[in-house]
Amino acid sequence: MTVPTSQPLDASKLEINLTSTPRDVPIPGSKTASGCTDHMIVADWTAEEGWATPQLLPYGPMEMMPSASVLHYSTSCFEGLKLYRGHDGNLRLFRPEANCARLLRSTQRISLPDFDPNQVHQLIRKLCEIDGPRWLSKDYPGKFLYIRPTVIGTDSSLGFHVPRSARLFIIICCWPTIQSTADSGMRLTVSQEGSVRAWPGGTGATKVGANYGPTLQPHGKATSAGFNQVLWVFGKDHQVTESGSSNFFVVWETTDGRVEIITCPLENDLILPGITRQSILALLRDRLNVETPALVDSVKPVTVVERAYTMGEIQAAERENRLLGAFAVGTAYFVTPVSYIDYHGEDIHVPVGRVPYVELLQEWLSDIKYGRVESEWTEVVEEVKN
Amino acid sequence: MTVPTSQPLDASKLEINLTSTPRDVPIPGSKTASGCTDHMIVADWTAEEGWATPQLLPYGPMEMMPSASVLHYSTSCFEGLKLYRGHDGNLRLFRPEANCARLLRSTQRISLPDFDPNQVHQLIRKLCEIDGPRWLSKDYPGKFLYIRPTVIGTDSSLGFHVPRSARLFIIICCWPTIQSTADSGMRLTVSQEGSVRAWPGGTGATKVGANYGPTLQPHGKATSAGFNQVLWVFGKDHQVTESGSSNFFVVWETTDGRVEIITCPLENDLILPGITRQSILALLRDRLNVETPALVDSVKPVTVVERAYTMGEIQAAERENRLLGAFAVGTAYFVTPVSYIDYHGEDIHVPVGRVPYVELLQEWLSDIKYGRVESEWTEVVEEVKN
Numbered sequence: 001m002t003v004p005t006s007q008p009l010d011a012s013k014l015e016i017n018l019t020s021t022p023r024d025v026p027i028p029g030s031k032t033a034s035g036c037t038d039h040m041i042v043a044d045w046t047a048e049e050g051w052a053t054p055q056l057l058p059y060g061p062m063e064m065m066p067s068a069s070v071l072h073y074s075t076s077c078f079e080g081l082k083l084y085r086g087h088d089g090n091l092r093l094f095r096p097e098a099n100c101a102r103l104l105r106s107t108q109r110i111s112l113p114d115f116d117p118n119q120v121h122q123l124i125r126k127l128c129e130i131d132g133p134r135w136l137s138k139d140y141p142g143k144f145l146y147i148r149p150t151v152i153g154t155d156s157s158l159g160f161h162v163p164r165s166a167r168l169f170i171i172i173c174c175w176p177t178i179q180s181t182a183d184s185g186m187r188l189t190v191s192q193e194g195s196v197r198a199w200p201g202g203t204g205a206t207k208v209g210a211n212y213g214p215t216l217q218p219h220g221k222a223t224s225a226g227f228n229q230v231l232w233v234f235g236k237d238h239q240v241t242e243s244g245s246s247n248f249f250v251v252w253e254t255t256d257g258r259v260e261i262i263t264c265p266l267e268n269d270l271i272l273p274g275i276t277r278q279s280i281l282a283l284l285r286d287r288l289n290v291e292t293p294a295l296v297d298s299v300k301p302v303t304v305v306e307r308a309y310t311m312g313e314i315q316a317a318e319r320e321n322r323l324l325g326a327f328a329v330g331t332a333y334f335v336t337p338v339s340y341i342d343y344h345g346e347d348i349h350v351p352v353g354r355v356p357y358v359e360l361l362q363e364w365l366s367d368i369k370y371g372r373v374e375s376e377w378t379e380v381v382e383e384v385k386n
Numbered sequence: 387m388t389v390p391t392s393q394p395l396d397a398s399k400l401e402i403n404l405t406s407t408p409r410d411v412p413i414p415g416s417k418t419a420s421g422c423t424d425h426m427i428v429a430d431w432t433a434e435e436g437w438a439t440p441q442l443l444p445y446g447p448m449e450m451m452p453s454a455s456v457l458h459y460s461t462s463c464f465e466g467l468k469l470y471r472g473h474d475g476n477l478r479l480f481r482p483e484a485n486c487a488r489l490l491r492s493t494q495r496i497s498l499p500d501f502d503p504n505q506v507h508q509l510i511r512k513l514c515e516i517d518g519p520r521w522l523s524k525d526y527p528g529k530f531l532y533i534r535p536t537v538i539g540t541d542s543s544l545g546f547h548v549p550r551s552a553r554l555f556i557i558i559c560c561w562p563t564i565q566s567t568a569d570s571g572m573r574l575t576v577s578q579e580g581s582v583r584a585w586p587g588g589t590g591a592t593k594v595g596a597n598y599g600p601t602l603q604p605h606g607k608a609t610s611a612g613f614n615q616v617l618w619v620f621g622k623d624h625q626v627t628e629s630g631s632s633n634f635f636v637v638w639e640t641t642d643g644r645v646e647i648i649t650c651p652l653e654n655d656l657i658l659p660g661i662t663r664q665s666i667l668a669l670l671r672d673r674l675n676v677e678t679p680a681l682v683d684s685v686k687p688v689t690v691v692e693r694a695y696t697m698g699e700i701q702a703a704e705r706e707n708r709l710l711g712a713f714a715v716g717t718a719y720f721v722t723p724v725s726y727i728d729y730h731g732e733d734i735h736v737p738v739g740r741v742p743y744v745e746l747l748q749e750w751l752s753d754i755k756y757g758r759v760e761s762e763w764t765e766v767v768e769e770v771k772n
Contacts, residue, residue, distance in 0.1 A: 034543060040452055063447040066426055066557050071538055074460035074595035075602065111602035148544065152457055153599075157420060158534065158559050160598060160631060162606040171452050173544050194587050201582030203600045209460035210596035212546060213539075214589045216461065216497035220548040245546060 007050030009043060009115040009168070011122035018130070019058035025135050028085070028143035029177035037131040037145065037172040041123050044154070045113045047164040054123055056130065059171065065156035069163040075153030076209035077106035080331045081275075082144040083128050083136060083172065083381065086371030091132045091381040094369050096121050098275045103149055106206040111162045112151050120149060120168070125381055127170050133383040135172070142370055146175045146332075175332075185339025185352040186228040186328060188243055190311060191218060192344070197232040197242065198270050204241075205269040212245070219244070229328065231341060234270055238311040241270045243338070246330035247277035250314060251302075251357055253322040258290065258303055261357065265306040276329045276365070279377065281306070283364050288357075299356055311343055318348050324355045335362045393436030395429060395501040395554070397508035404516070405444035411521050414471070414529035415563035423517040423531065423558040427509050430540070431499045433550040440509055442516065445557065451542035455549040461539030462595035463492035466717045467661075468530040469514050469522060469558065469767065472757030477518045477767040480755050482507050484661045489535055492592040497548045498537045506535060506554070511767055513556050519769040521558070528756055532561045532718070561718075571725025571738040572614040572714065574629055576697060577604060578730070583618040583628065584656050590627075591655040598631070605630070615714065617727060620656055624697040627656045629724070632716035633663035636700060637688075637743055639708040644676065644689055647743065651692040662715045662751070665763065667692070669750050674743075685742055697729055704734050710741045721748045 019038045026033040036059045043054040069075045079099040084092045100117035108114065124147060136145050149170045153163030191197065195218045198204020203211055215230065222230045229244030241264050242248055249263045261284060264271050281304060290301040317323040326338040337358045341348040353359075368375040405424045412419040422445045429440040455461045465485040470478045486503035494500065510533060522531050535556045539549030577583065581604045584590025589597055601616070608616045615630030627650050628634055635649045647670060650657050667690060676687040703709040712724040723744045727734040739745075754761040 036453060036544075059452070061449040061451050064450050065447050066445070066536070066555050067422060067534070067559065070457060071462055071536060072464050072534070072595055073598035073602070074462065075599045076457055076460065078458050109603060110599050111606055146544075148453070148458070150452070150457060158422075158532075160602075160605070161609075162602050169452050173453065196585055196587030199582055199585040199588070201580050202585065202588075208600065209458055210600050212459035213461045213496050214594065214596050216459070216546075216548050217495060219546075220497055223547075 007052070009051040009054070009119040011054060011119040011126065014041070014054045014056055014123065014126055016056045016130075017058070021058075022134070025137075026174055028136055028140045028145070028174065031176050033174035033176045035174055037135045037174070039127060039131050041127050041170040043123070043168045045166045045168070051113075051115065056127065062169070064154065067156045067158040069153030069155045072158070073153065073160060074208070074210045074213075075110055075112060075163050076150065077103065077110050077112065077207055078148055078150040078209070079103045079207060081124075081147045082331060082369075083132055083147055084144045084369045084371075085136045085138065085141050087141045088371045089138050089141070090371055091128060091136065091383060092369060092371055092378045093125070093128065093381060095275050095279070095377050096124055096379070098278070099149070100124070102207060102273070102275070103151065106208050107151050109203060109206040110208045110210075112153055112166050115168070123170055124149060127172060128381045129384045131172055132381055133385065135174070143177075144175070146173045148173060185337040185350070186243075187226065187340040187342070188229050188231040188338055189222045189225065189227040189342040190238070190344055191230050191232045196234065199234070200268045200270070202269055204271060205266065205273060207272060227342065233311055239308045240264060240311060240314065242272070243328040244333070245272075246328035246333045247271060247274040249280070249327050249329065250309070250323075251325040251355055252317040253324060255322070259300050259324065259355070260303045260305055262305045262307065262309050265308060274330055276331060276334070279365065280329055280335070280361055283361065287364070296360070299360065302357070314341070315343065315346070315348060318350075323348075323350060325352065325358060326350045327358050335365065393438070395437040395440070395505040397440060397505040397512065400427070400440045400442055400509065400512055402442045402516075403444070407444075408520070411523075412560055414522055414526045414531070414560065417562050419560035419562045421560055423521045423560070425513060425517050427513050427556040429509070429554045431552045431554070437499075437501065442513065448555070450540065453542045453544040455539030455541040458544070459539065459546060460594070460596045460599070461496055461498060461549050462536065463489065463496050463498065463593055464534055464536040464595070465489045465593060467510075467533045468717060468755075469518055469533055470530045470755045470757075471522045471524070471526050471528065473527045474757045475524050475527070476757055477514060477522065477769060478755065478757055478764045479510070479514065479767060481661050481665070481763045482510055482765070484664070485535070486510070488593060488659070488661070489537065492594050493537050495589060495592040496594045496596075498539055498552050501554070509556055510535060513558060514767045515770045517558055518767055519771065521560070529563075530561070532559045534559060571723040571736065572629075573612065573726040573728070574615050574617040574724055575608045575611065575613040575728040576624070576730055577616050577618045582620065584620070586654040586656070588655055590657060591652065591659060593658060613728065619697055625694045626650060626697060626700070628658070629714040630719070631658075632714035632719045632722075633657060633660040635666070635713050635715065636695070636709075637711040637741055638703040639710060641708070645686050645710065645741070646689045646691055648691045648693065648695050651694060660716055662717060662720070665751065666715055666721070666747055669747065673750070682746070685746065688743070700727070701729065701732070701734060704736075709734075709736060711738065711744060712736045713744050721751065
């Protein structure tokens with residue numbers, strides 16, 4: 001059969017092959033919640049034929065040649081988003097179109113094939129429609145599953161070149177809820193001189209695999225020493241960039257008495273343009289902005305700032321009792337307060353609960369994701385009866 | 387069966403399972419020489435049990451969970467070395483212990499499990515002993531096969547952490563000989579501002595997958611525009627680092643009339659400490675050094691320099707007619723002259739053949755690798771009659 005060249009990715013053609021041996025479902029969010037759901041979606045691409053018909057298949061191992069591009073040259077990128085079981089009983093996705101658009105940018109950065117992000121969006125929905133009802137049942141409002149769309153280079157010719165074959169796959173994983181750090185705050189350690197996560201002209205602004213493996217060594221050292229994450233700084237002046245794989249915000253009082261919430265800007269490829277980051281900036285600007293009438297009466301309005309800032313500024317704020325809080329944000333970590341930063345041997349104690357912004361942001365985002373309030377950012381997923 | 391914890395990698399235990407369907411062997415170095423040989427070696431590791439018994443198996447696809455660490459977080463590293471069919475009829479490896487030592491350093495950098503490099507060395511030899519005789523027969527002196535030892539993270543728990551399972555595998559590939567650029571010289575294009583291969587504190591000094599995929603985009607652009615490789619520069623002053631995935635040398639006359647052969651130093655994690663690079667530095671210092679009696683009469687002795695140098699210096703040398711040559715070196719590219727550099731739109735014409743150093747180095751290394759001269763750098767591989 002001849003397929004027209006450059007066949008586009010087409011979610012409407014999805015072929016569905018359901019498992020005949022559905023597995024036991026762990027309690028969502030429980031300690032034993034690990035592994036993936038019953039199904040996955042796979043779509044293969046070749047330079048000659050374009051995208052093959054996407055397949056929904058029983059979850060299981062994939063075959064790969066030992067010479068496959070992804071195993072040698074890190075031709076991989078991915079997304080992370082969640083499927084939420086709402087308090088109203090509905091399944092919801094949060095801004096999935098933003099994840100799909102970023103997946104395309106990451107795919108292009110790592111020289112993997114183009115696709116229409118909307119088709120990936122439809123495939124994600126389809127997998128959620130089929131596995132969501134059983135793996136995240138209506139009995140567990142306020143819980144979630146984790147969705148991982150991934151694109152890899154499968155070209156097996158071993159030479160170093162742009163892959164001529166690739167695979168998109170989407171899997172859904174169970175994830176235990178980690179409440180301890182969310183309550184007491186995370187302990188961070190600032191990255192060392194000889195260890196850098198991202199740099200101008202690198203890949204820090206896309207979600208490619210190559211950003212992750214190289215940070216495991218310092219991450220492993222940090223966790224062994226009792227820290228939750230590495231706080232990544234850049235440059236001789238120790239500009240604050242990301243915390244682990246999350247975006248990072250600091251709340252401080254300025255020397256002229258305003259409350260400022262600050263985060264690293266998107267310039268220079270140093271940080272991932274997080275969807276939670278973007279949502280938090282929008283919520284803060286919309287509801288708590290000092291320059292427009294704030295929508296929240298009980299809380300002091302803030303100035304929201306995206307600019308390069310340094311560890312020295314955080315240290316000065318702490319010394320002058322102006323440090324009000326800090327938090328990491330991301331799909332995996334939601335909005336998690338930080339209680340302590342080890343800055344190359346010097347302690348920085350970060351107040352937790354001194355100001356209510358973290359709790360407010362948690363509440364606002366949670367209300368949106370779990371359907372307590374209507375929002376343009378969420379979409380309800382239809383549920384297919386298996 | 388209980389295996390003692392942290393079982394070390396043990397090549398002596400290799401279990402051999404030969405293929406019952408050996409494939410046709412392409413003519414070594416021919417245009418159709420692609421794909422891998424009949425067998426591969428695989429050894430699995432887990433945090434609980436250490437290294438399992440290495441297996442020599444028929445070459446073929448491996449099974450991998452879609453959630454495997456390597457597919458998401460680039461937990462991979464590799465080596466490249468060659469098996470040479472000598473003019474004396476013997477099979478030889480060139481400094482394999484150096485590749486195995488570097489594989490361990492790369493493995494550690496990417497948080498994959500330790501091993502005794504000598505065991506990997508023995509496994510490489512074993513695979514060569516079995517596949518070498520048929521895939522690189524005595525009828526093809528002066529030809530080679532390409533060996534690719536690789537370590538990947540196979541942990542399928544998807545969370546971002548140091549992998550608790552991994553796989554070492556060794557494959558051997560056929561490779562067509564590309565003579566055209568070796569004769570006429572390669573055309574390079576200098577990397578753009580927004581595109582940086584490596585950074586101090588990054589992984590540029592180890593052979594991890596994460597160094598490669600992110601460079602495919604500029605590499606693809608360069609080859610589409612008719613260049614052979616990107617010449618990677620670093621910093622505002624455009625320090626010259628690597629050419630493609632090869633180390634890079636420039637030959638110029640200094641303003642005081644000496645001949646200097648210069649290459650980027652190993653500091654700052656900016657370049658891979660190439661084994662060909664190291665061998666060439668040793669040969670130049672041993673045989674052509676201006677400070678010790680040169681062993682070659684007919685050629686002007688040289689000063690060998692490892693220091694940061696810039697595109698501006700190359701440009702000045704060309705302008706003043708002091709640019710004598712340039713070449714890229716590496717296992718894949720051997721010693722290949724460069725004829726042209728596109729420096730952000732400005733032409734730099736590099737003489738090819740004006741000075742005889744490239745030809746001398748090619749001859750010296752070739753004589754060693756193909757057994758025309760005895761050397762501590764090579765070892766003969768015993769051949770097993772299949």
